[in-house]
Amino acid sequence: MQEPIKLETLNDLDLSKDFNIGLACTRPAIPGFDMNSTALIVDHGDESNELHQAYSYQQLDKASNQCAALLSELGLIKGDRVMLWLPNVIEFPIAFYGTVKLGGIAVPSSILLSGDEIDYLAKDSGAKVLITTAALAEKLHLDTLEESELAHVLIIDELAETASTSSKIKFQSFANLLASSSDDEIAVNTCYNDPAYLVYTSGTTGYPKGVLHAHRALLGRLPAAYHWFDYQSDKTDRILHSGKFNWTYVLGTAMMDPMLLGKTVVVYNGDATAETWPKLIAKHQCTIFIGVPTIYRQIIQKTEFSAKDVPTLRHCMCAGEHLSDEMLGLWQDRFNQDIYEAIGMSECSYYLSHHPARPIRPGSAGCPQTGHKIHLLDENLEPVKDGEEGMLCIDEQDLGLFIEYWQLPDTTQATRKGGYFLTGDYAKRDEEGYVWFLGRRDDIINSFGFRISPHEIERVLKTHPDVADCVALEEEIGPDKNLVVASVIRHESSTLDETSLLAFANEHLAQYKVPKKIYFTQLFPRTANGKVLRKQMKADLKN
CATH class of the missing domain: 2.30.38.10 (Luciferase; Domain 3)
Structure with missing residues (x-):
């Protein structure tokens, strides 16, 4: 077990000393901590035969040790990358912590990504192992991945006998490898400044760019525990997050941050409606709920739930997009709770936030967290x-x-x-x-909590043979509601229509990047140097 770290001692850390996120989160450095405490609950919904899985800290520590061992047996060493293309399942934290315990670099990847996009991330990251599901593996383009460093695809569920037609990439069962691996700790020394995980964010070149974080990032997130969360030291908090582990927002607030302090986190893996979240709060007696403002809006607009239905709930948090003053007021009226908003970025997580220690100023981002x-x-x-x-x-x-x-x-x-x-x-x-x-x-699009580079969308749409040029934009449809749209110039004599182009986009882009509308035009407003006037185009849409 590593030494306890407190907020007031962060500035005095010797960054050359050993520290590992995997060890810190699976063995919380809390005096007298019970390793049999529940670390994680994954609820699979009412339609699943297995309604939910619960893992203790002891089980998570053991399983992540086994994961580190199996990766070592596959030939991975310190600094090697492991892609995690997984939904909200137990295997995600097992694989994430196992990778970093080995000294490897975990690469979380969204399940919404297309095969083209996951191919790019695999090549760019230089990942040697990909851990995923059988269904997602079907999207892989093995012919193009032959040119990457990918050598192993580990499937967490049913492994088809004909899973791989590749002579280079070997498909194996993650569960079988895990079961046959030792749960002894692998002694790979990592220090605070060693790389631990690589997340991809929207780039300005048409391709996502990787953001590499060190093990110290976990402690850099510690100020949020005191200035955004509202943990009760004398109680066992249960935190429910509405997002997916692969998103930096969730990776931190629904996995690393609470587990560092020995809390219990609850995530959902299934089809969700607005009613899903209040029901889960009640079912698992959650004390803290975290989501994007869109989720809070849906609960208010599409359900009749109120404070009496979620008696254990005492703290609500949001980020990812701006929370409107109206929605804050409606939530306060219905649930007798404030929603504490924060702002951050992939490069540094959350550093501005509201907190119960100070009154909320609707419309503001709160205050800088002490420690940043x-x-x-x-x-x-x-x-x-x-x-x-x-x-x-x-x-x-x-x-x-x-x-x-x-x-x-x-x-x-x-x-x-x-x-x-x-x-x-x-x-x-x-x-x-x-x-x-x-x-x-800059021109980044913010739509329902996703930050999207327009250049990524444009790069794909321009590969359609009938598209001469295009510009991706956000169109405001209401207070704090933006849609991804595209303005397109067709080649002469082309009869390309909106339905056909959207079908093309659906095939080659993640769902959250697919434009919701296509506007056909003959030219774009430009500067004297030929640069597209995006602000004018957005104003034209609004008017």
Whole structure:
């Protein structure tokens, strides 16, 4: 068991010392901690024969040790990448913690990704192992993956006899390998600054870019435990999250963060409706609920549930998109609860948030969490005054800050200047210290909690033989509601219609990236240098 880490001692850490996320989260460094306590509950819904799975910390520690051993037996060493293309299942934390215990780098990947997209991530990350389901494995393009470093595909469920037609990539049963592997701890020393996991986020080149995090990122997230969560030290909290493990938001708040402190987390794996979440809160007696504002909106608009139906619930949190003042008020009226909002990014998780210790200021992003060094700076990297617009910048020594953009040294360097990480997000601070988020000065689309690069969508749509040019945009359809849309110029004489192009997009893009509308046009507004005027196009859509 590793030494306990407290918020007040974060600045005094010797970063050259040994530390491992896998050990810290499967063996919480809490005096007298009971390893038989429940670490994780995965609820599979009423239609499943196995309504839910529960794993204790003891079981999770043992299984992740076995995972580390099986990866070692496959020839993996410290620094090797393992892709996790999995839904919300027990195997995800087992594989994640097992990979980092070995000193490897876990690469969580969304189950919404298409085969084309997962092929790209496999090649770019240089992953040697992919852990996934039989259904998802069917999407793989084995002919193109032959050119990657991928050597093993481990299937967590039914393994078809004809699973692989590849001469290079070997398909095996994850369960069988796990059962035959030792649960002894593998002694691979990792320190705070060693890489632990690689997450992909929207890029500006048409391809996702990898964000590499160190083991210290877990401790960089610790301020959220005190300034966003509201854990009860004398009680066993149960945290329900509505998202998927692969999302950085969930990977932290529904797995690593609570488990570091010995809490119980609950996730759902199944078809969900607005009623799913209140029912799960009641069923598992959850005390904390975390979701995106869209989930809160659906519960209010599509159900009759109220505070009396969820008597154990005492703390609600959200991130991923802006929470409207109206929705906060409706939730307060119905559930007698506030919703505590936070803002963060893949490169540094959550660093601004509301918390019960201070009144909520509707519309603001809350305050910088104690433990993070957050600055609002002008173009000369000088502090701005209260009420003035500045860029949110994070001290380069922040424990939660990522190591680098994967294999993109120039991109990494461009975001670091004068000892700061430049987030690209702009905001104002009032005289009470609350930060009012203004947004990004780039073209990233924010739709229902997903941040999407328009260039990724455009790159795919432009491969259609009838598309001459296209621009992906967000279209506002209501307060804090944005749809992904695309404006398209067809080749001359083309009869391409919206239905055909959307079908093409559905085949080649993750579902959340697929435009909901296609607008056909003959030209785009451009600057004298030929640059598309995206702001004007968005204004035209609004009008």
